[in-house]
Amino acid sequence: MTKKVELTLACGDYEIVRALREGQVKPDGIELTILTEMDSTTRHWRFLRNGEFDVAEVSLSSYIAARGRNLPFNAIPVFLHRRFRxxxxxxxxxxxxxxxxxxxxxxxxxxxxxxxxxxxxxxxxxxxxxxxxxxxxxxxxxxxxxxxxxxxxxxxxxxxxxxxxxxxxxxxxxxxxxxxxxxxxxxxxxxxxxxxxxxxxxxxxxxxxxxGIFPIMHVMGIRPEIVERHPWVPINLFQALNEAKRLAMQRMENPRVVPLAWYREAWEEQIDILGDDPWAYGLGERNRHNLETVVGYAHQQGLIDREIPLEELFLDVGQGRKRGEKYRV
Structure with a gap:
């Protein structure tokens, strides 16, 4: 049997990770133990203070503050939690x-x-x-x-x-x-x-x-020793989390899965106002604006002593121009 890299991933119990949690989506080369029972503040503390998990959904502001203090953490641009405030x-x-x-x-x-x-x-x-x-x-x-x-x-x-x-x-x-x-x-x-x-x-x-901002709350933190040992892991995790989100959104289009009388109308309202993929991952234009704004707030409010470029905050999860499943030859 091919040996996979065993990792722990701590995150919220979201619909957009259901396919990963239930095994419908499997990150290539990775065996995940997924922990979803913690509340957010406990998970953030246990990751940032104690380094208990290999990968964890973590507070964006605390991650920015940690990087501003040169603490040993990385992140991939996966945003499981957003919320207007x-x-x-x-x-x-x-x-x-x-x-x-x-x-x-x-x-x-x-x-x-x-x-x-x-x-x-x-x-x-x-x-x-x-x-x-x-x-x-x-x-x-x-x-x-x-x-x-x-x-x-x-x-x-x-x-x-x-x-x-x-x-x-x-x-x-x-x-x-x-x-x-x-x-x-x-x-x-x-x-x-x-x-x-x-x-x-x-x-x-x-x-x-x-x-144009739908505020990002959390990022996906990863311990740097995992990246040093297995530099391919961030990309494969990003792909798997993106696929789990795609399947979730496909499932959630069906109003029968949610016990709300006017759910479909709320779904259509979201599309009308926020566009087709307001929960997008990666560092596209809208997410860059979102993240650069909150980094600016962190600097303005004294959480960090300089505005940290996004290329320092996030690992590169690209595979090269016109490469990937869409362009497979």
């Missing part, structure tokens, strides 16, 4: 915050400062709405995925273990919260909390039409 700024209903500029001078919580969702939100607030990130008093609950020293002028307080930013928002100890996920208070319709952008979907559509 306007709907994830939550405000205390008694804070008097009605528009973005009302955040200036306020106490605002984050789960951790480096998380990609809040990097995007701070950048969007500053570039689109005139809210400087240094004009806010920040309160962070969790340790960072990589060591981070706040730059001069940044007001950042680390909370003690017994404090939760979600509870602090409800109790009025902070005025607003930038969060990567929906918080319980919103799901449960607690009147003490609302959204800064109540009509967030329309704000997100307008943002996309204005900028």
């Amino acid at each position: 306007h709907g994830f700024i939550f405000v205390n209903s008694k804070s008097g915050i009605r528009e973005p500029k009302d955040l200036i001078g306020r106490r605002v919580g984050v789960k951790n400062y480096l998380v990609t969702a809040t990097l995007w939100l701070r950048g969007i607030l500053e570039s689109e709405y005139g809210v400087p990130h240094q004009s806010i008093d920040w309160f962070a609950e969790l340790d960072e995925d990589v060591d981070f020293t706040p730059p001069a002028g940044l007001k950042l307080t680390r909370l003690p273990d017994e404090k939760s930013v979600e509870t602090m928002l409800l109790d009025g100890e902070i005025d607003a919260l930038l969060h990567p996920d929906l918080i319980d208070a919103i799901v449960e319709k607690d009147p003490r909390v609302g959204r800064l952008f109540p009509d967030y979907k329309q704000d997100e559509i307008a943002y996309y039409k204005r900028t």
